[in-house]
Amino acid sequence: MKRRRLNLELLTCASRGHAPAEPEDLEGGADPVLVRWTPDGLCWQRCLRCDAWIPSRRERPARPAARPAAELVVPERGRELRDRYVLRLIALDRLFHFVLLGTAAVVVLLFTADRKRLSDPFYRVVDALQNGAGGLGARPGTGLAGEIEKAFQEPSTKLWFLGAVLAAYAVLEGVEAIGLWRGRRWAEYLTFVATTVLLAPEVWELTRRVSFFKVTALVVNIAVVVYLLYAKRLFGLRGGYPAQRREQARDSGRQALERAFP
Structure with a gap:
């Protein structure tokens, strides 16, 4: 079948x-x-x-042709159209990362700027949780409250640096998303390099704690790296960009129309 x-x-x-x-x-x-x-x-x-x-x-029409049939502009089809869809799927993934990282950067920077003003309400909430229900509240320094409490105790320079790194990473993901959506070759190289560099930290995170989202992110990033390297022929692999253009021309040109003649 x-x-x-x-x-x-x-x-x-x-x-x-x-x-x-x-x-x-x-x-x-x-x-x-x-x-x-x-x-x-x-x-x-x-x-x-x-x-x-x-x-x-x-x-x-009775008038002569405006241009020979061999010069007809054939829209994307075949391998070229498939590559366009795959690149735009990767672009959507990068756009999702851009939104998450950008939001995280804004939260960290705003928190650092107003940390003194936010500290009093936070500690009042923590005290209420710890002393509520007959003293059976959250234990000091544990859970989400404990993580936020640690953040209040971090030096401002460290938090500003973290916010700047998150913002820069968000911008990088946004640039990748725009370039991939528009099918730019430089965006393929940028995405490959950025994703490859981050594979090592992702593997290291899995050695500390395994989670479904971490495993999924690693698998997706490995698939992106393999696709860009093999299918898009980066760094001259499998003939490089010239071989890719010849392959796309065979699937999208006049010859492809004649081969697929119904």
Whole structure:
């Protein structure tokens, strides 16, 4: 039994609309591979992305073609379209990191700036928890209250540094997200280097304490590194960028349309 695969071309056309070949771009207004006319005057235009044939009622152009059929601009399809979707999934992951890190940076910086004003209400809440219900409250220095109490005792310079590092990391993730969403080659290298550098700390964190989210994050980052290195042919691997462009051209050019002729 033949395994079905997700047809990204159909998915894209469903969201953006078809990209049919225009008779005005063809010599004589017709091309058996791209545009056909039936005896009753019905025009069938082939979508250059998903290969669907779209019927329409229109007059056959009498003027010469504006450009040869070989120069038709074919939209992203095949491997090029698949790579676009994968890069945008990675971009969404980086955008999620940007929001989390940016929020954490803002919280740390605001906390450091108003720490003196916040300390009195915090300690009043801790005292109420510890002395409430007949003295059966939270133990001093434990749980979330204990972590916040430690933060109040940290030097301001350390907290400012932590906030700056979080903010810088958030900016890095945001730049990666924008570059990957727009399909920029430099963003692929930036994401690869940044993700690879952070793999060692993630593995070290797992040696201290294992959690579902830590394992998931490590697996996702390893998958991103392998994909960028192998599929995107970074650092000249498997022929590098020229080989990637040739491969995409085979899947997206005029030859691909002729190979996939319905």
